[in-house]
Amino acid sequence: MYNKIKELIEEYSTIIIHRHFNPDGDAYGTQMGLKSIIKLNYPNKSVYAVGDVNQFSFVGEVDHIDDSVYKNALVIIVDVSVSHLISDDRYKLADHVIVIDHHLNASNVADTELNDPTHIACAQIIADFAIEMNLEVNKEAARALFTGIATDSGRFKYPATSAKTFEIAAFLIGKGIDIQEIYERLYTETFNFKKLRGYFINNFQLTKKKVAYMKNDLTVKEHFNVSTFIVSRGMVNQMADLEDVEIWANFTLNEEQQVFVELRSKRHSIVHVARKYGGGGHALACGCTLNSLEESDLVLNDLDQLLEEVNQ
Ligand SMILES: [Mn+2]
Structure with a gap:
């Protein structure tokens, strides 16, 4: 399935990444991490991230695009599978829809679907995909993906946290990210x-x-x-x-x-x-x-x- 997803990414010149409403660190981190990876490895492609914003926007900025951008575009929906939870329903305008998720739901919108609940975070799937497909990962992408993994794993505590989770975290930390900066963002609370x-x-x-x-x-x-x-x-x-x-x-x-x-x-x-x-x-x-x-x-x-x- 990784091969098929890579081929689809290579086939389209415009790629728009969606995720669920009320994005958590994983939805945001997966979306922004994937956007950075595609832009880095395929600099000639137009890549956008859309959806509602909240306190996790420190991970990356969303893009505001016209409906016309969806014409002949590839949409990749991450960290969610079902239509009513997807932020910005214009994914329907795309030529092809890939869903990449780790929740136990079958998708009702996917043309191509990768759902692997063995991964603690959707960001872990994207990191694994990048490693397996020999795609370059920079510091910006690593920061976003690490945020996704750290949040969805409850800071590496929840039961589905695996050896793979730590291997991938080590790989991402190796890209030079500042973990203290990320944790300070995650732990600071309002009064x-x-x-x-x-x-x-x-x-x-x-x-x-x-x-x-x-x-x-x-x-x-x-x-x-x-x-x-x-x-x-x-x-x-x-x-x-x-x-x-x-x-x-x-x-x-x-x-x-x-x-x-x-x-x-x-x-x-x-x-x-x-x-x-x-x-x-x-x-x-x-x-x-x-x-x-x-x-x-x-x-x-x-x-x-x-x-x-x-x-x-
Ligand atoms: Mn998730």
């Missing part, structure tokens, strides 16, 4: 963010099977002046690393009266619960969307039942 963490630590609840959870109505984001995304995905792991807590869940209402659900588990796969409610993701880190905070109890009941079954 509100720090206070919000304290709020979570002080207020989470437990079900009878000790699923830790928070239900957040709109007052939480308003009080701390942060986005729904920060309250939701940004805060779920404030309930991690708790004694006797195997699973934790974060339910966050938004202005459209939808509830974003973030589910995490220490060791038991929970992705089937996310899928039951129309969501998906990784075995131990996944999510879904509900129509009201009351429905949260259905999810919590399913998680309690799961723990009852696995602990029998």
